[in-house]
Amino acid sequence: MANKEFPFTGFTSLAIHAGHEQDPNYAHLTPIYASSTFVYDTAEQGMRRFSKQEEGYIYSRWGNPTFTEAEKKLAAMECFGITDATGKPLVAKALLHASGMAAISSLFLSNLKAGDQILSHYSLYGGTQETMDKVLPGLGIEAVIVDLRDLNKAEEALKAHPKIKMVYLETPANPTLQCVDIEALTTLAGKYGKLVACDNTFATPYLQQPFRYGVDFIVHSTTKFLNGHGTAIGGVLIGRDIEFMTTRAEKTMQLLGGNSNPFDAFLLVNGMRTLEVRMERHCHNAIEIANYLEGHPAVAKVNFTGLPSHPDFYLTTKQMRHPGAIMSIELKGGLEAGKQMMNRLLLCTRTVSLGTCDTLLCHPASMTHYGVPKEQREKYGITDGLIRMSIGMENVQDILIDLEQSLKGL
Incomplete structure (x- = not known):
């Protein structure tokens, strides 16, 4: 097993080894932790875990060792070779979900509230489009749809709709393969103080890394190329703001119940290795x-x-x-x-x-x-x-x- 401090120079080395911690029983691969709940040595230890004074698992809706390896591997792949503003390797936090739509739901509901707007473009995945059309309006959140391949139209929308809080991208888009300029749109959104999220499902972190261009959040349907074998449904939300991801985003996921399960997480980990x-x-x-x-x-x-x-x-x-x-x-x-x-x-x-x-x-x-x-x-x-x-x-x-x-x- 490669030491977690090993300076990976290649993507596949990272994909195989990143996120893996030695199992207490020395299993070669992280096992399927098929346990709904976890125990404590003392009442005081349980109190420390619930208050986050001590790291450890409580309940699989909140976290599970099999999830953890998948999450760390996904974050490492999206950050591979990228540095932050201080020149240090970029670090991000991933939250594994039951599906890509669950991850998108956590993204929207942890960031947007009644009165907010979200700016996006044509030809999104059908589930995302329906969420914007049929779910968000009932929560008082409006989607503004323009052709974001035209930067002038994008800026006009940002000027005309000051309540826009997030710019949501999907590139390449499903199923017309339209692409948008991640770097240009992130720069434009930053000018107006907006968050940027990108669905990177079609490309995967191997082909495209949106964090390289400054986006705030990445979502994937891990069901697709990341798993690679059609054996499990899953999704992930990855964010650069560690504090936000470990507080509001994580709490939103836990309360909505959109967590993954140990079996699907195990299959995902093994798929990502190749x-x-x-x-x-x-x-x-x-x-x-x-x-x-x-x-x-x-x-x-x-x-x-x-x-x-x-x-x-x-x-x-x-x-x-x-x-x-x-x-x-x-x-x-x-x-x-x-x-x-x-x-x-x-x-x-x-x-x-x-x-x-x-x-x-x-x-x-x-x-x-x-x-x-x-x-x-x-x-x-x-x-x-x-x-x-x-x-x-x-x-x-x-x-x-x-x-x-x-x-x-x-």
């Missing part, structure tokens, strides 16, 4: 497939940030290590062609979600964005015939063969 090598294969396959699809006669458009034809291609090269492994396509035959393609698949998997080892295809209009009104979806570029693809780790030639036979004659 993140770099998996992402390299995912990204290699994605570039070959995007080039193939862009030239296919049945395909009207390919949304993939690794193609020079994508409007955010150069921005992607600025803030991401690789373009990622998610793309979406629009077929010339529209909805019916999309149904036929999906029904013909032999190797690729028809399902929602993303980031697993196998290639996944879904139809956002009837799946992930079903709850978003058609007019609103199309405004965001999510047409009835859009197909989202999460490129897996299969041999790329096999993926191409399946796509070719499924698109034939459309």
Whole structure:
């Protein structure tokens, strides 16, 4: 086991070893601590733990050793190679949640109150969009949606809406792969004294580190590439303000009951250990497939940030290590062609979600964005015939063969 003070020079070394503490029974890997509660030697010790005078576990809704390794590993990956204003290595606090939406809920409810506004952009994940449309208004919190790829529009919104407290980014966005300039928007938000949060699910910390550009909070659906195998649902909220994260954010999570569980945390820890090598294969396959699809006669458009034809291609090269492994396509035959393609698949998997080892295809209009009104979806570029693809780790030639036979004659 690497000493926790070891100066990691590589991402995979960090992903394997960061956050691990030697188990009292000397297990190689942190065990699944399947215990709802924890005991104390004395009443006085229990008092010290409840008052936070002594570190230790109380109840698994409040924390669990298996959660702790996942949290420390996630924070270390998002901070890897980044220094703070004093030149010291950046330190952040992570809170593991039951899902990405639970993490987003903790983010919103720990930072926003009635009368506040949140500024965001088009083409967000459907669950996030519905939360802004259907949950936050009932709490007196209003979402202001503009095209944040236009910095002039972003500044106009900040000037026109002084009650905006947070700028919420998702880049690349789901499922159109639109990207926004994290650095430019964080600088602009700082000018007006606003918080910035970024959903980094599609990119993962290996491909993109929003803390490098000064954001305050990062959220992930750990269900996706971080777990990597489709075995567990989870989410994480990571923040730079340690005091806020250990007080208000942590208390919000505990009271809402959005904590993870030991089994899913264990699966996440083991998935993250291979993140770099998996992402390299995912990204290699994605570039070959995007080039193939862009030239296919049945395909009207390919949304993939690794193609020079994508409007955010150069921005992607600025803030991401690789373009990622998610793309979406629009077929010339529209909805019916999309149904036929999906029904013909032999190797690729028809399902929602993303980031697993196998290639996944879904139809956002009837799946992930079903709850978003058609007019609103199309405004965001999510047409009835859009197909989202999460490129897996299969041999790329096999993926191409399946796509070719499924698109034939459309």
